[in-house]
Amino acid sequence: MKSLVWFRNDLRMDDNPALRAACSKSEEVHGVYIYSENQLKLHNEANCKIEFMIQNLKSLEQSLNKLNIPLTVISSNGFNEDAKKILNIMNERSIKEIYWNKQFGTDEESRDIEVENILTNNNINCFLYDAQILFPAGTFKTGEGKPYSVFTPFKKRWIENFNIDLLDIEYNYIPKEKTKISSNINDFEFCFAKDHSVDMSLWPVGEEEALKRLDNYLDKKIFYYAKDRNEPIIDGTSRLSAYLALGIISPKRCILEALKKNNFELDSGEQGVTKWIDELVWREFYKNIMFSFPRVSKGRPFQEYTNKIKWRFDKGELKAWKSGNTGFPLIDAAMRQLKNEGWMHNRLRMVVAMFFTKNMLHDWRLGETFFMQNLIDGDFSSNNGGWQWSSSTGTDAAPYFRIFNPLTQSKNFDADGLFIKKYVDELKDIDEKEIHDPSNEIRSNCKYPTQILDLKESRLRAIDAFNEAKN
Ligand SMILES: Cc1cc2nc3c(=O)[nH]c(=O)nc-3n(C[C@H](O)[C@H](O)[C@H](O)COP(=O)(O)OP(=O)(O)OC[C@H]3O[C@@H](n4cnc5c(N)ncnc54)[C@H](O)[C@@H]3O)c2cc1C
CATH class of the missing domain: 1.25.40.80 (Serine Threonine Protein Phosphatase 5, Tetratricopeptide repeat)
Known part of the structure; x- marks a missing residue:
């Protein structure tokens, strides 16, 4: 018996139920991965995450190779082509069984239903797992x-x-029968253009x-x-x-x-x-x-009333937040950590997201997208959950009047200012008393920006906006 394992976001051998089942039941096993630059862009996957994914796919191919499992990478324009692509490869290789691990998100779920229907209609058995x-x-x-x-x-x-x-x-893989098919990963054109500045040595492959x-x-x-x-x-x-x-x-x-x-x-x-x-x-x-609640996967808030919030939009503030130049040292350090590392500490994710959606009163979806476009760990459900929690639009969300003060957060969680000093070079010589909220004189001497907003006023503005939407 021959079978195909369709890898998606399960780039591993260990505890991979689809791979394990295929290996237990079949003498010959092939792997496939569908690479779609369009689809990755459509889902706002970060450039650093795509690079990391490609490198990890190559590493997986080497592990599979030791078991005589060839990995074929196929290009596609998007999820709508996946069914056809999978059917073609199965027909070409006369394979009648396919195994995959489920994914989350409405697009992924609809794609899988379509693939399963088409394959079943072609007398192919599909086996799906939770991984x-x-x-x-x-x-x-x-x-x-x-x-x-x-x-x-x-x-x-x-x-x-x-x-x-x-x-x-625990499972011990035993090498499969050799096949005539060889992996194509080293010749595959990923057409990947690097445009990030993340230090990838932080993320060994x-x-x-x-x-x-x-x-x-x-x-x-x-x-x-x-x-x-x-x-x-x-x-x-x-x-x-x-x-x-x-x-x-x-x-x-x-x-x-x-x-x-x-x-x-x-x-x-x-x-x-x-x-x-x-x-x-x-x-x-x-x-x-x-x-x-599939609506959260379609850009809608969990708390429906928050649809009525009149979000602001200020190009200058948005740019300052994205580039880490808001004039609030902890916020800026966090945003610069994201740029340098493709990752941000959890507390800071909450602090910057709350600042964005409450003090700046900007739509959480803009922040959510920016995070996805920059995080190496971008995960649709955790990111959406984190943003909706911070903006008080989600499940179990922070009450809307609970708004972190970034200066207090800074003093409480970065008391010596060491984190700020690490990421905000302009402030590296400022002492811990001044660093959380430097005086105008220090800002001017260090060429560090003034605050883009007034914390007290912006807090009240946010509470008013939520009250108005609620009533
Ligand atoms: C606004 C916002 C956006 C976020 N976006 C993402 C995202 O895109 N991807 C992502 O993986 N996490 C996200 N998180 C959750 C959390 O910040 C990260 O999972 C965590 O910082 C990752 O670091 P770690 O691996 O060292 O976590 P650890 O503290 O070591 O935790 C272990 C694992 O638990 C999970 N985890 C930890 N905290 C959370 C949490 N609050 N919610 C869900 N899972 C959690 C992660 O998988 C993490 O790797 C977000 C949180 C917020 C507030």
């Missing part, structure tokens, strides 16, 4: 039979239903590197996570998000290895471990939200 989250999306319902829209009760159900058998992921990163993180840092996770200058979080977003590592592997450090306890024992697993459950929560 991105522990429980299939939509598993948990409230007492009224509705999907959860608040994190804490969702997490409670998640923990109640957790069973260690869910993490039965490949599944082995991802597993090593997990291992290193779990060795020590995880035990301090509950305390260290809020201070951006501390390297206290795992930075595994880029690998999780492309499926280079699996959430099950992360949870299993973390549990081993905590006597397999999910909600007691080491606080750092339980807190870290909590964050992985947030990731699952947002994927469930996207699945159960």
